[in-house]
Amino acid sequence: MMKKTEETEGKNPFKIPDNYFEEVNRKIISATAGYEPEVKKTGVYRRLRPYMAVAASVAVLVMLSFVALRLFQPEKTTQQVSEIIYSESTESYFDDIDISTIEQNAASIDIYDEVPDVSNQEIIDYLLLDNVEISDIYNQL
């Protein structure tokens, strides 16, 4: 920085008339007394803008949280999915059918209806073809 010398710094070389500041202050105050400061009118949008900004920020935050939860939530395993499907389907099945109906249906089933009509001799022949000992066959009979 350029150093101030005693010669240049000394007293202020610029002069002003006596009582200048008292005079000019009066002039300025009387000159400004006639003016009204311009106050800019603020519209509805300008006044609501901060609140709208906050609302928009909250909305964006909620959306981001929702997307993040969807993206980063651990996926269900195949087993868990099949268990859910099984439990849901069986529950709904038993909800729909009356238990007494099931008991009646069960009682009416003749289990011997399903046994094939095969004679003992045919069974023995089949087992002999399969190299089963005849003594073993008779033990079972």
Added chain:
Amino acid sequence: MLVEKYSSRLYWHIRRLVILHEDADDALQNTFINAWKAMGDFRNESSLYTWLYTIATNEALTLINKRKKNETVSIDDLAGYFAGSHEGSTWFDGDEAQVKLQNAILKLPDKQRVVFNMKYFEEMTYEKMSQVLKTSEGALKASYHHAVKKIEKFLGED
């Protein structure tokens, strides 16, 4: 009161730029009237003084540009003012060194003159100057450096 608090500091800032008392007086009054009219634009981002100081600087520069355009006051006129041969010279009472320094400052381009005055006489920080002149601190430092070199050269010539 705002006017009483700041008028003196603003006057001397303007006076160093425009030199003539009558011009400084006009610019000072315009500064307060324009500031009053534009009070709605004032934001608390800067201090009230910095805001007024910015308006005062603009008023001074506008006045200097008007003088150039209308060729009402030349550098020679101002040199005569410092030398005591110009009308109104009663408002300048500098010794030989001060006259030389003021003549050297007069020869600077406007921007460098403003920066030099703010730094050398008012000891303003580059940060504050940057707010007032809307110029980067780096550019202001460069301006001041060039201004000092020119003044030193001018003073060394005699």
